[in-house]
Amino acid sequence: MLGFLIVLLSSVFFCFHNVIVRVLFNEHAILGLFQTGGFVTPTLQNSFLLMFMRMLLVVPLMASLVPKLYPATWQDIKQLGNIEQRTLLLQSLGCGVLMFLYLAMIYISIGLIPTGIALTLFFTYPVFTALFSWRWFGNRPTLFRWSVMGLVLLGSFLTMPYSDTAANNQTLIGIITGIASGVVYALYTVVAQKSFETLHPFPFTWISFVTTLGLSAASLVIWNVQDTQLIWIPLWIGALLSAIATFAGHLLNNFGIRLIGATSASMIGASNPALTVILAWLTIQETLQGLQVVGVVIVTLSVALLSREHSLYK
Structure with a gap:
């Protein structure tokens, strides 16, 4: 029970970060008490700025605390300089580049369309992860997985704000960058999965953050x-x-994975779109249309089913 609560709390923190980005890009009433936000416009340039400011604080924070949680952190990173570890080093740096790209795109998407919709579009990434794994590792999706992947795409289709798209190019850009960020994140997860076979997630994540900062x-x-x-x-x-x-x-999330396993943790993480919608509604009064809410629910349940199917057939 404790592990589930820890992973759920980690999802709340991730959703809170998404709401913060939304407020930085757009003015909102916080808890219905006061107006704030809209400090920068949602452009690629300003996404780089917010990303840099965030990583400038995260990287030293991780550098000071992660070695206490995983004492071999610096030793593992040092060994990446060896010739025999060159491929692993390139994979780690490559994931840093992918993190940089998907964060830049999801920042733009959150700035241009409602937070819950942006995250729902981002959470189409399991579909692309399955396709990349099939292409590179030969993991052919089962019929069940094909069906659930179809539901993910259907749910994403329902969340798109079509009434605004024709009249507002920014909405279209938000939709495109939301989906594109999911595609890039899918690449990130596939490469990371391969790297985790020989490198602990803590030093790997720190390298990705440093690369993104640079x-x-x-x-x-x-x-x-x-x-x-x-x-x-x-x-x-x-x-x-x-x-x-x-x-x-x-x-x-890492603590939770140790307690309940990666599959159960990913199933709880699938609640992120729904949690983001709820948190955005509670904190900045951001609401969705009925059909969009149905789309968010479909995507959330479908991603959870994909994680469950993985645990049954892996």
């Missing part, structure tokens, strides 16, 4: 932020809250 910093140097009117104090407060939520989410 790429976001490089992006800001190449594409300099021109808006001199940015209000930095609320941006840094948001970055700090985002960093804490990110670190706590990863930490609790």
Whole structure:
């Protein structure tokens, strides 16, 4: 029971991070008490900025605490410099590049369309993970998995805000980046799964975060932020809250996996779209249409079924 509660709490932290990003991009009434937010526009450039600020806080936080949880962290990272570990090093750095890409796209999506819809579109990633695993590892999906994957796509189709798409190109961009972030994350999970055979998740995740920090910093140097009117104090407060939520989410999720296993943890993690909708409704009064809520429920249950099917047939 404790393991399930820990993983559920990790999902709440991840959802809280998504709501923070939404508020940084768009003004909302917080708990119905006061208006705040909309400090930056949801552009690729500003996504790099928020990502850099978040990682600038997360990376040292992980560097100080992760070795206490996994003492061999620095030893494992040092060994990646050996010639025989070169492939593993490239896989770890490659996952950092993929993390950078999917975070940039999901940030844009959250900024342009409701948070719950963006996360639901992102959670189409198990469909693409199954396809990539089939292509590279020969793991052909079962008939059951094909059926559930179809339900995931159906649920995502129902969540899309079609009434706004024709009149608003930003909504279309939000939909495209939401799905694209799921595709890139699917690639990330496939490569990470291969890497976890020889590298512990803690040093692997830290390398991914450091790579993301470096790429976001490089992006800001190449594409300099021109808006001199940015209000930095609320941006840094948001970055700090985002960093804490990110670190706590990863930490609790890893603890939960140790207690109940990766499959059960992934089934609980499938509740993220629904939890995001609930949390966004409670904190910033963000609501969805009835059909969109049905789509979120379909995707949530379908992803949970995919995880359950994996536990039965692995």
